[in-house]
Amino acid sequence: MKLNNIEKKINLICPICGNDQFSSLDVPMEELKDGLETNRVQCSDCRRIFTKEELLNENQERIDNEVEQITDDITKQLDKEIKKMLRKIK
Numbered sequence: 001m002k003l004n005n006i007e008k009k010i011n012l013i014c015p016i017c018g019n020d021q022f023s024s025l026d027v028p029m030e031e032l033k034d035g036l037e038t039n040r041v042q043c044s045d046c047r048r049i050f051t052k053e054e055l056l057n058e059n060q061e062r063i064d065n066e067v068e069q070i071t072d073d074i075t076k077q078l079d080k081e082i083k084k085m086l087r088k089i090k
């Protein structure tokens with residue numbers, strides 16, 4: 001069974017300019033994911049500085065929508081696969 005689009009990445013975007021490139025100010029970029037909520041990032045475009053927490057809050061609604069969309073996609077695909085399997089059994 002193959003499910004598409006599940007690994008779609010959800011990028012955080014700058015609430016000011018919509019850019020999705022940030023530099024990490026307090027920890028190396030690769031450690032940011034596991035870092036503190038108060039670690040700061042800077043938008044590479046408008047140079048605005050946010051804490052990780054602020055950025056996540058600003059993006060929360062968008063992330064929720066994306067997750068809902070992905071869940072919907074998966075449900076539809078599973079439904080299709082199951083119907084296919086049932087047809088084979090008959």
Ligand SMILES: [Zn+2]
Binds near residue numbers: 014017044045
């Ligand atoms: Zn920006």
